[in-house]
Amino acid sequence: MSAIGFEEHDHHHCIADAMQNAEALCATNSLKFTPTRRRVLEILLDRHQAMGAYDILEVLAVEGMGSQPPVAYRALDFLVSNGLAHKIERLNAYVACSHQGEDHTPGFMICTECKTVAEVPAASVRSILGEAASQTGFRVDRAMIEAEGVCANCQEHPA
Amino acid sequence: MSAIGFEEHDHHHCIADAMQNAEALCATNSLKFTPTRRRVLEILLDRHQAMGAYDILEVLAVEGMGSQPPVAYRALDFLVSNGLAHKIERLNAYVACSHQGEDHTPGFMICTECKTVAEVPAASVRSILGEAASQTGFRVDRAMIEAEGVCANCQEHPA
DNA sequence: GACAAGTCCGTTATGTTATAACATATGCGC
DNA sequence: GCGCATATGTTATAACATAACGGACTTGTC
Ligand SMILES: [Zn+2]
Ligand SMILES: [Zn+2]
Ligand SMILES: [Zn+2]
Ligand SMILES: [Zn+2]
Numbered sequence: 001m002s003a004i005g006f007e008e009h010d011h012h013h014c015i016a017d018a019m020q021n022a023e024a025l026c027a028t029n030s031l032k033f034t035p036t037r038r039r040v041l042e043i044l045l046d047r048h049q050a051m052g053a054y055d056i057l058e059v060l061a062v063e064g065m066g067s068q069p070p071v072a073y074r075a076l077d078f079l080v081s082n083g084l085a086h087k088i089e090r091l092n093a094y095v096a097c098s099h100q101g102e103d104h105t106p107g108f109m110i111c112t113e114c115k116t117v118a119e120v121p122a123a124s125v126r127s128i129l130g131e132a133a134s135q136t137g138f139r140v141d142r143a144m145i146e147a148e149g150v151c152a153n154c155q156e157h158p159a
Numbered sequence: 160m161s162a163i164g165f166e167e168h169d170h171h172h173c174i175a176d177a178m179q180n181a182e183a184l185c186a187t188n189s190l191k192f193t194p195t196r197r198r199v200l201e202i203l204l205d206r207h208q209a210m211g212a213y214d215i216l217e218v219l220a221v222e223g224m225g226s227q228p229p230v231a232y233r234a235l236d237f238l239v240s241n242g243l244a245h246k247i248e249r250l251n252a253y254v255a256c257s258h259q260g261e262d263h264t265p266g267f268m269i270c271t272e273c274k275t276v277a278e279v280p281a282a283s284v285r286s287i288l289g290e291a292a293s294q295t296g297f298r299v300d301r302a303m304i305e306a307e308g309v310c311a312n313c314q315e316h317p318a
Numbered sequence: 319g320a321c322a323a324g325t326c327c328g329t330t331a332t333g334t335t336a337t338a339a340c341a342t343a344t345g346c347g348c
Numbered sequence: 349g350c351g352c353a354t355a356t357g358t359t360a361t362a363a364c365a366t367a368a369c370g371g372a373c374t375t376g377t378c
Binding site for chain 2: 365374
Binding site: 089090107109111112118120122124125128129132133136137138139140141142143144145146147148149150151152155 | 248249266268270271277279281283284287288291292295296297298299300301302303304305306307308309310311314
């Protein structure tokens with residue numbers, strides 16, 4: 001279990017990497033990785049933070065790629081549907097996926113200080129959830145796990 | 160682990176019970192269980208389903224208890240803050256708590272067919288989350304667990 | 319009882335997030 | 349080129365949520 005998001009890393013490299021992965025995934029699955037979709041993913045990767053749809057839209061607007069809400073929401077729907085991004089329900093915001101391709105039930109840790117969102121694999125959580133569910137015959141299709149708290153960095157260096 | 164919500168039960172009794180509990184809890188903690196707050200909890204208990212703030216407001220309006228959004232949101236804030244109700248982020252909706260008083264990190268199972276929401280204790284999930292978190296030094300303050308799927312009832316009797 | 323402080327409530331207005339709906343365009347197989 | 353599916357541009361609106369302010373009511377204190 002490693003959490004990208006609270007650690008220093010070669011950001012430039014990680015963007016390029018993720019974009020290449022996304023590219024490959026779309027090619028494999030005959031998905032159309034159009035300019036807007038590509039750009040929205042880049043924006044999310046660049047910030048490495050959860051962004052609201054309207055924040056993204058603002059960036060797109062500056063770049064002349066569309067200024068109406070559906071532009072952002074459609075791109076986000078595509079990215080989320082295809083596992084390239086996730087929606088953080090708690091924040092009504094979106095993040096690029098840190099574990100592209102893996103079939104994951106992601107869990108998120110949201111630092112309320114610095115707003116960083118880290119994605120952690122949560123397979124074990126899913127199994128426990130499934131166990132609880134099976135007792136009542138409930139079939140789990142999707143699970144969301146979002147924890148709010150304070151990251152190590154912000155605990156050490158309070159504002 | 161028992162899940163109220165997908166099982167038949169004496170609904171009338173369960174409402175009365177919960178209200179009495181709430182009453183007691185408010186008395187103990189010197190909280191003001193005002194008519195609006197009381198009524199909103201009753202409405203939630205009565206439906207035994209997740210309701211949007213505006214759905215609740217509609218009921219209140221019919222009964223002459225207020226017609227502006229803040230009326231509903233203030234009552235909901237009170238109920239959520241004091242553990243008498245929960246917000247389901249995924250649905251932007253609210254449910255009465257099924258385990259009043261217990262210090263719980265609740266998990267929810269949302270049936271996408273019949274819209275029923277069941278609350279299950281999720282202490283074990285929390286511990287796993289804490290474990291994952293501790294590896295990166297993240298301190299978990301609040302956790303949210305929401306599973307979407309299909310309940311036993313709806314699996315047996317598809318629409 | 320007078321007063322101050324705190325809490326709750328009514329109301330207006332506005333902010334934020336998300337989607338419906340329809341016209342237009344673009345790509346692709348045939 | 350034609351027909352179909354998919355993607356985009358655009359307008360409008362729906363759905364969810366809060367800010368802000370003044371008045372009413374409660375509660376504790378003198
Ligand atoms: Zn992911
Ligand atoms: Zn932080
Ligand atoms: Zn509860
Ligand atoms: Zn159901």
